[in-house]
Amino acid sequence: MSYEDVQRVLDQAIEKYGVPGAVVEIRDGGETWFGTAGVADLTTGARRVPGEYMHMGSSGKAFTAAAMLQLEAEGRLTIEDPVEKWLPGMLGGGNGYDGNKITIRHLLSNTSGMFITGIAPEMSRPYATRSMFDRNRFKVWTKEDLLKLAVSQPPIFEPGAAFAYSNGGFYVAGAVIEAVTGNSYADEVDRTVIKPLGLTGTHVRGLHETGYPDPHPSFYTSQFLKEGADPADVTAENWQSMMEEPGLTPLDITAFNSSAGWSAGGVVSTVGDMGRFFTAVSAGGLLPAEQQEKMWTTVSTEGGHWMPNARYGLGVFELDNAPLRGLGGSLWGSYFHIFGTLDGEHTIAVHTNTEWKTWELAFDLVAAEFGRGK
Template sequence: MNGSAIAASGLRKANKDKIVLDGVNRFRMPRVFRGVAVTALAAALLAGAATPGVAAADSRSLPKAAAGQDRPELQKAVQAFVDRGYAGLQMRVHDQRGEWVGSAGVRKLGQSAKPPTNGRFWVGSITKTFTATVVLQLVAEGKIGLDAPVAGYLPKLGLDRRITVRMLLRHTSGLFNYTGEYYDDGTVVPGIPAMGKEWVDNRFRTYRPQELVRLALSKPARFEPGTDQSYSNTNYTLALLLIEKVTGRSYAEEMQRRILRPLGLRGTVVPGVRTQLPGPHAHGYYRYQDAGQWKVVDVTRQNLSLLAGAGDMISTTQDLQTFVSALMGGKLLPAPLLAEMRKPHGKLGYGLGLFVQDLGPNCGGTVFQHNGSPPGGYGALMYSSPDGSKTLTASVTSGDAAVDQAQEFPKALEKLLTAVFCGGQAD
């Protein structure tokens, strides 16, 4: 089932039990995992090929204390994604037992090699957490007011002066999502194509951030600023423009200067119009309909200027682990602003660039997370305990099999979270 089918039909039957993320409808998770589903575009757009095999922990990339440790519950959870039809998954877990990395499935369809455990991948909306962190650093420096009107910094855009910086970061601005809006009554207001044949045919097109924002501003707002909450990529592309205006430097330069270089995140890139994943990587595929026929295309190369500041970054499981651990550990933001970032708001349980999720008392209680995916081929996971001592980072790749996303992804994700945060005790 592809994104178009979900948007047009399947989720109409589940309006009471869904959320809307990245402009595409998402199911809520069952039981203790409600409120997460899969963010970005992963739930609607990932489709994979089932292939056997799990790679054991790669001792070359692990500390000596962690190399070779037997974690069968983690191996089974990784394999579960492949068994449900995804092409592959690489995962890294850091907890009190040390660090474990593993992978399952294949790096590329038609080959036997498993996904590299140090591979690069498109992280999608995990980019939003990076963007929010830079904005909050500028708030800490007094260069941006969290509750100041965005129009005061970007006067030429004609923004509603009621929209504040805080509203951008927690998706309460009401601004139209430039990749399309999907309403509870089944109404769809299209934006820039981010699914189906139209996206496939235009996946190398370059977009400028101003172009994306102006498209969004040409559409009616979803609601009055501050009166509701709806996930919108427009908010974070505006945050990119805000960063550039206040600092006088490009978003990529500021990200490098403030986060990537200080943390040594050598595998993380703000690609701009770059279409190629650098270094080792698994391939991602997209299944779509063309003239009534199902087709599969390798979408490893794509131009994610479509999601500037909102979902365009490249990273690794190691870099995401380092980043989220540092963020939760208070190394990137002063305590008062980290507390603001982690304060859940509204029906999405979204803080400032983070989802706040309650796993229940048997699973360690609250975790902070942001997942993501570009329009096709990849999904990324990033979870952390409040102090950053327990983390899960992963990349899922899709293949050529038809997968019922609404059913299969939540089940596989729940198994994964259970294995990491619940000690593997849940069924």
């Protein structure tokens, strides 16, 4: 099969979107194709290679959902349980949240009404400008820090009423996993997801971890506000106008503490492992049928300032204009998405060694490979 159209999209991304380097892996039945563009390292000019370790950003949400659904399959909880059952008082601190109304399903489907944690000033301010990022790149976020942040602003709607992409809900979900099992979140993801699937290149990043196994690309970010800008002034509507001017040299953040991701996005993996994980959660092979169906029971994302043309399940999504599923995410210096057919047999995965720039790259690749999805 020819992948010239896919390679063309990949090559164009380097200049068009300011991506240092990108890789694509396509699996179609028994055939695998791997393509690259740009570089793994801007200083040495080294090319990107198969088997690289990289941060998967919010792809980790799918691991959290899968681990929770495995616990349900084991009879240890149900996703209809209210948060209050497992974390008494955690959502009752007087800021408008009610742990008796918010369920585990709400957390995992981003329908809890919890505010959009990613734009909270407490989270964004330490990394807002180049100089601040460099000073705070090794800042450690504990579970307690993240749970406090999750309820630091009032809810934005009643549980189940709408969709809003909130890391805070997944922080709470990680705490539920620990409360139910008595084990760490990382250990439970390893027990319920990583080991059963034999994902030897995958792990949940440790609290003080700041590097990657070899091989790995260098990771770069240019996601900065202009020097002197106040993150408290950023909204979903005005953020683009407050960003640093384009064309400046990206900052190398390969050495970086990503503990702010935790159960909302703390997984390091390879493109190959992510393909195996996606196929298992999409087509079956990890979860029992009942939990598999729950993972892919989707809600509308309309008005949620998220990916267009998509419906959200539990840590995963489906396109509403094509019979394709996917998962993915972005963190400073790293962006990953995988899309595939419902049976998981035909997939396309993309990673760039810089953060998300535009949905167009992902949708252009989908259109090039599947001839649909835009």
